[in-house]
Amino acid sequence: MADRVLDLPQGRFELVRRPDRARSQLRAWDAADAYLARHFDEQPVVGTLGIVNDSYGALACALAAHDPYVVADTAMARAGIADNLERNGRAAGAVVSDVDQLPAALDTVVVRVPKTLGLLEDQLHLLRDHLAPGARVVAGGMVRDIHTSTLDLFESILGPTVTSLAERRARLIHPEWQPTLTPPINPWPMRWSHGGTELVNCGGIFSARSIDIGTRLLLDHLPPSTGTVVDLGCGNGVLGIAIAQSETVDQVQFVDASSRAVDSAQLSWTANAATPEAVFYVAERLGAVVEPGSVDVVVNNPPFHEERAVGDGTAWDMFVDAHAALRRGGELRVVANRQLGHHSRIRKIFGNCETVAANRKFVVLSAIR
Ligand SMILES: C[S@@+](CC[C@H](N)C(=O)[O-])C[C@H]1O[C@@H](n2cnc3c(N)ncnc32)[C@H](O)[C@@H]1O
Structure with a gap:
């Protein structure tokens, strides 16, 4: 089992990832969280504090004395932060899904550098409207996630930027906030458009600059659809919007754990003036938002990474949830990298699984409830 106890100058914290998978070796924090916490012990927080991209609450717990406003994009991260705060007898000012929900005039902001440059770029732009004139911004990340392009974003959006020495493969970034900078x-x-469909992509979502090649294959092999369709892990909504073209579809439900993904799907849906009813859910598990046996078709391009490890946990949860959500005779249609072996997982859950299409890298799989 992964290590759960983090010792920081601010205290000893028990931190659990979410979902909490029994065999996982992944911890709920990394060296960049610890480096940032140590930094704020030496140079304490002043005024109103914002924390952007806390993973599972390591920073929120360490800096809880300052009632931080915490930004986390996914339902898992927000629930994980809330759980870990409670587990450690701490509280935050608020946990919100995006930077534009932060209070105006923050005095201190901690930014965990995300893996996606597009997310950081959008967040830094949004942050400008939430910084007090003399605000201190300190960012931190793992060295492998900090590139010249990362530092260029801080420099061009906030102001002149310097970095710290690396410690345990983590680095801090110190931009000097210049409100007058353009x-x-x-x-x-x-x-951008794909095959006549306009897609709107918030920074940080999957395949935000072009259509994914796996998604393309599934678009060419969508199932015949009627009734209620779920686009599970919808991203920008491309699959659900394509399926909505079928006149026999009554409702499309777009579900993703990422708030930015669901926002993107909603914007894409509006941009295409699609006709059937659409509903949008930010959710960690499909069962939390969809009645069992209520769905005719689920389309799904599952995530294939948990942190940097290739993991099947989320895909497995999605297949189990799709099975529960589908009515008898309903279909799950999945595109996946063929090396992941999802065929056997789906067969275990549904008792059947056919390969509908394949190319060198991907397979499209179909299972009937
Ligand atoms: C490979 S992307 C597919 C996105 C989109 N359907 C496409 O094909 O472009 C997988 C999506 O699953 C979402 N996701 C990850 N974990 C999830 C979960 N537990 N529940 C719902 N969606 C999740 C990710 O945010 C991401 O948008």
Whole structure:
């Protein structure tokens, strides 16, 4: 089992990832969280504090004495932060899904550098409207996630930027906030078309700059659809919007754990003036938002990474949830990298699984409830 106890100058914290998988070796924090916490012990927080991209609450717990406003994009992260705060007898000012929900005039902001540059770019642009004139911004990340392009974003959007020495493969970034600086135009959300469908992409979502090649294969092999369709892990909503073209579809339900993904799907849906009813859910598990046996078709391009490890946990949860959500005779249609072996997982859950299409890298799989 993964290590759960983190010792920081601010205290000893028990931190659990979410979902909490029994065999997982992944911890709920990394060296960049610890480096940031140590930094704020030496140079304490002043005034109103914002924390952007806390993973599972390591920073929220360490800096809880300052009632931080915490930003986390996914339902898992927000629930994980709330759980870990409670587990450690701490509280935050609020846990919200995006930077634009932060209070105005923050005095201190901690930014965990995300893996996706587009997310950071959009967040830094949004952050400008939430910084007090003399605000201190300190960012931290693992060295492998900090590139020249990362530092260029801080420099061009916030102001002159320096970095710290690396410690345990983590680094801190210190931009000097210059309210008078004219930043480049924020390119997010990014809009582009694919096969006549307009897609709107918030920074940080999956395949935000072009259509994924796995998604393409599934688009060419969508199931015949009627009734209620779920686009599970919808991203920008491309699969659900394509399926909505069928006149026999009554309702499309777009579900993703990422708030930015669901926002993107909603914007894409509006941009295409699609006709059937659409509903949008940010959810960690499908069962939390959809009645068992109520769905005719689930389309799904599952995530294939948990942190940097290739993991099947989320895909497995999605297949189990799809099975529960489908009515008898309903279909799950999945595209996946063929090396992942999802065929056997789906067969275990549904008792059947056919390969509908394949190319060198991907397979489209179909299972009937
Ligand atoms: C490979 S992307 C597919 C996105 C989109 N359907 C496409 O094909 O472009 C997988 C999506 O699953 C979402 N996701 C990850 N974990 C999830 C979960 N537990 N529940 C729902 N969605 C999740 C991710 O945010 C991401 O948008």
